[in-house]
Amino acid sequence: MRVQVAIIGSGPAGLLLGQLLTNAGIDNVILDRVDRDYILGRIRAGVLEHGTVRLLDEAGAGARLHREGLVHDGVNLAYAGVKHRIDLKALTGRSVMVYGQTEVTQDLMDLRAATGVRTIYNAGNVMPHDFDGQPYVTYEKDGVTHRIDCDFIAGCDGAHGPSRAVAMQHGLKAFERVYPFGWLGVLADVPPVDHELIYANHERGFALCSQRSSIRSRYYLQVPLDAKVEDWPDAAFWDELRLRLPGETAEALATGPSIEKSIAPLRSFVAEPLRYGRLFLVGDAGHIVPPTGAKGLNLAASDVHYLFEGLREHYLERSDAALDAYSTRALARIWNAVRFSWSMTQLLHRLPDQSDFGQRIQESELSWLATSAAAQAALAENYVGLPY
Template identity: 50%
Template structure:
């Protein structure tokens, strides 16, 4: 089977699905190829914090109805250290902007439902095996579907298939520069059927290591602990998890954690990675295909959304006017925002985590930085503005 489309999108995560939605509404035909089945894609646990700009674009794309009904708007976060807490008030410090708690799984479900109902084509269990001719007028995507080898020719390819995806391999290594940092710790993440310990997120610095109290809903908590790299979740029985969370989130006079059934445990390594440029010929990389941030700053999903917004506008300009100006500037435009997200994520990670090798001097610097945020409106405003994110391009 041989078919053709204007834009071939590899990967049905939030970036690929949102791009398909934006292109469809602009009258640009595309096909989305996803290696996994629908049930797997809709169950992948990833991010849960949406910036104001991400919420705005979902609403504008007609994908905000359930988000507005079920999402949890958050007007701040709490920083904790040395038995004290300090709240960062987003609207007061960031011109009225806020964030929303709405799990990536739910965003993906919404976009899949819209795509299957309205188009364009979305093929599950269609693993891409190769992208050829990236520097030609008509690249080819080879994939398997329903037991047969198939090809899809297109005018452009967009890789939304992640760091280990096939699309990255279409960009010659000799033409790219990679910047990365591996962190000496990971996160043990859990889902628990208990109400969250606070109405807003809690970021805790502790001599025992970092902890984060988040949520998926008003009845489901998402909690994280800093752990050594290579940690096996089996080493952390439920009682040990709760004991450690309680110790790290301790607040003088604060309420205790509600303990309950833990439904999921997983370990997430921490890394920063950027590939430059984010395009080659007629192949464009978006989201984790081009950049990865540690999750401390809640930037991964939101930066991927910014990528595809830039790309959708560039394709729309090409479609309406024949100009490729925005498309040619895609990588440069996105990388400016990507590096700001990398910087903020690094700042949050290095300030709140305890490196196994760090000296008491470094620990005192971390405490000094937290004290500065608590005492300086300028420092607090900078953190708030970075957290809620700048307006989308």
């Protein structure tokens, strides 16, 4: 087989890039080591920036998002038992959209299937080759080794995929910060406690009240790294969440049986550069951010924007300027989001090694955010998403 662009990974980054390429008449194929049902079974967050929504619209995958997604004009910070609202719309003129990553993936998969473009699932031992010369990708299926020749390879295969692994052998420099705690997340079919997200700083640890719809909620608690899901039966989770929320919010909390429960460690990771000859790292293959700033999926979308712009110009305008600038442009936005996610994580969590001085600094910054329009504007600008 020969295509113009081979995409490794059929998560939202790979699917979005593939659809944009297809719409532009650029031939592509997507490979993934697992099947469609496995991918759709992964529960992920879903706060979408304006730019991400625009890209999904451009791809033709925004119809259900606009019907079912929840527009949020603000976000809440809670500390010292009081909830403070940051008016995103008033401060920036923009809002965010709450729409689950699983739903984004479903919409993109359905659109790709409808357009008849090929996706190869259950592709074993996927490996990019010769990306400094004439690139190709090999994979195994049904006991047979296959080869796909291509002009470019897009590595959208996440932190543990082959794209980052081979880049590590070709000069990749890694920047990493591992946080000394994780998030225990619970998904439950109960009405959200608030129509907007609540980020809570409490002496017992951080909590987040989020949602997937008007009848499905997603809640999180900061827990130690050695915590185990089995140590947190539903009743213990709900009791602890109430303790970390302001009184009126805790009283309004509806509870019910969890339909998914998991613990995710928090870390920041950035790979430099994001280009190796004709291989490009996209999304989680090139960077990971803690979920505190709601930037993971949105950074993958901005990577796709920059790479698609470069590939479109290469094929349709015979220019490689945007393609050559991909790594530099994407990394500039990535580091801004990493900084914001780091600052939100520092602001809202109780750090195990935090001194009394550090605690007073955290309290002072929260107070400043609650009273300063300038501080709120800076947070809002980053939260709704910096421009591409």
